[in-house]
Amino acid sequence: MNTSPILTLKQVRKTYLSGDQPLEVLKGIDLEVYAGEFVLIYGKSGSGKTTLINMIAGIDPLTAGEVWFDGVNVHRLNENQRARWRGRNVGIVYQSFYLMPTLSLLHNVMLPMDVCGLYHPRRSPQRALELLRMVELEEHAHKLPSAISGGQQQRVAIARALANDPPLIIADEPTGRLDSITAATILEIFLNLARQGKTILMVTHDLSLMPLASRCFRLEGGLVHSCPVEERTPAP
Numbered sequence: 625m626n627t628s629p630i631l632t633l634k635q636v637r638k639t640y641l642s643g644d645q646p647l648e649v650l651k652g653i654d655l656e657v658y659a660g661e662f663v664l665i666y667g668k669s670g671s672g673k674t675t676l677i678n679m680i681a682g683i684d685p686l687t688a689g690e691v692w693f694d695g696v697n698v699h700r701l702n703e704n705q706r707a708r709w710r711g712r713n714v715g716i717v718y719q720s721f722y723l724m725p726t727l728s729l730l731h732n733v734m735l736p737m738d739v740c741g742l743y744h745p746r747r748s749p750q751r752a753l754e755l756l757r758m759v760e761l762e763e764h765a766h767k768l769p770s771a772i773s774g775g776q777q778q779r780v781a782i783a784r785a786l787a788n789d790p791p792l793i794i795a796d797e798p799t800g801r802l803d804s805i806t807a808a809t810i811l812e813i814f815l816n817l818a819r820q821g822k823t824i825l826m827v828t829h830d831l832s833l834m835p836l837a838s839r840c841f842r843l844e845g846g847l848v849h850s851c852p853v854e855e856r857t858p859a860p
């Protein structure tokens with residue numbers, strides 16, 4: 625393992641204004657994640673998991689604190705710089721897939737290349753096909769998302785998240801809408817990506833995933849609590 629973390633959160637705070645009442649969701653999160661780790665963050669509904677990953681990916685502004693990724697102070701970038709940084713460094717997989725319904729699977733996977741100005745007429749379709757092959761969907765490349773199953777759509781979403789070869793993959797409940805067998809194949813893809821050196825940050829409320837992760841954190845009361853190994857072992 626590298627000695628310095630690839631991702632560091634320093635006293636990250638997020639307060640929403642709910643009506644005229646402040647809602648303090650993150651109360652000073654400190655976290656260090658190393659390259660190639662598969663980190664699981666779990667917590668009850670409403671504990672702030674999505675808020676936390678939106679801070680890490682620079683999607684929403686922080687109230688206070690810092691997010692550092694590979695030497696970059698993410699929230700010091702202006703909006704354009706942050707979007708560009710995110711497009712190249714972070715692949716995001718959501719529970720609801722969010723594929724473009726009118727684009728083929730191949731074009732869905734190429735979308736982030738286009739958005740980031742990295743599209744190349746020969747190399748991009750080749751890479752997209754390679755990624756679809758990795759998730760065993762190459763032969764469906766020219767179909768629309770509506771023609772494939774939910775589990776297959778999630779595999780396309782993973783391929784799309786990898787389009788620009790980002791070092792960090794964030795997954796927000798990626799198996800939440802899938803049956804347990806399909807979920808297991810999706811988790812295996814994430815585990816393989818971590819073995820290949822990608823850093824995986826997965827948010828879930830599914831405690832059965834804990835034994836798979838390098839480290840686990842529980843988000844509760846606006847803070848992250850490290851989950852000891854004994855807590856991660858399922859009861860007999």
Ligand SMILES: Nc1ncnc2c1ncn2[C@@H]1O[C@H](COP(=O)(O)OP(=O)(O)OP(=O)(O)O)[C@@H](O)[C@H]1O
Binds near residue numbers: 649
């Ligand atoms: N844009 C917003 N404005 C105001 N409040 C918000 C906003 N986004 C989230 N919240 C509130 O912040 C709290 C945390 O929400 P968040 O979506 O981060 O939780 P979560 O742990 O991801 O929940 P779930 O597991 O149900 O998706 C909730 O009380 C939510 O209502």
